[in-house]
Amino acid sequence: MSDKDDKISKSGSYASPPCLAHEIDPAYFDPLAVTPEQARDVQRWRKAKREALRSARKALSVAEHTSVSAKLSAKLEAVLQDRFNGARGQTLSMYWPIKGEPDLRPLMERLHHAGVIIALPLVEVKAAPLVFRRWTPDTKMVRGDWNIPVPPADAEQLTPDISLAPLVGWDNANYRLGYGGGYFDRTLAALAPSPYKIGVGYSSAQLPTIYPQPHDIPMDLIITAAP
Template structure:
């Protein structure tokens, strides 16, 4: 084995390297095992996130926002482009001040929302003056009369993340379903806490790699824009 290229058949790969996982060789038992593992990891990571103090969460969020702002400035001319953020829930880093700054700079800021269960997300334009309404999971979202847009660059909140740019989300599958449906696919940046790093999420065929990962510690992974 050299450079993580496997010469042995997949059935023997785990004996060569215990971290090996073939996402194309999924059977029902394996899929159930992965689903159970992910559920346990989500609970663990969310529990750790909930234990952060308000001051720790605010400091990490501010550092993440600085790193994300620097990354965006280095990679993109955002003026006039559609940028999707998110409304923070469940202890996620609060990047709403950054979204307001982007709006003032002439960026078209959008927020995702569930319009139809088990379907791709839709995106509506947001400004700091937008009158928000309650959406799915009671998350504030722009109202139905807000302009529908398609993001060119999108943030993806992370419960967990890996060095090879896979994301552990909340388990609903909405974000992967959305990315798979968009053409062209937006440049997608995972944002979350450094402590949520995982060795692997045991990627499944439906999992989609992100284009970059940014935490309070900096840019952890990125491809060329």
């Protein structure tokens, strides 16, 4: 984990909207003052960037994907040990990998056996915050939204102390580029107290900025497989 990956984001670190990015110093951009035109520019830019980044990670070989997943797992374990005393007894929300995301499922099992409470997010209501259900290696998974395996309805519902978020892209201010549905930001805004937020993804998906908007919530930490 590089120093850049390991920094805690600071409020006020924003960049100019893409329509003016070549003309304006990023320090001058106020995301609370974006115009509808700027918001549309950002939306179009993000859609194009998502497609490019997802195509790039789909091109990874099986060996490359396996290597990145293993390195990320080791770094995450180290973070949990160093910052949370292993997170034993705490609830950690993770994710079931889709669309070329790093696969942390072996780590989920190791952490479970180490006493960490694992939760997985899912959509119960469209356009509403996610909910988190407890997962164990014995959980009989069912198909949820987008056909993603999730714990069943009778699984215990939890509130995470630490939350992982897979990254399509990420920037120097620890803002996350997701899939565009807004579920994760909506969920973080609704959780009180807010969990410690860790973004995990590919170092190659780093961007100078994602042009953060008022609804975007920065991660507390970004972890990649980079040295």
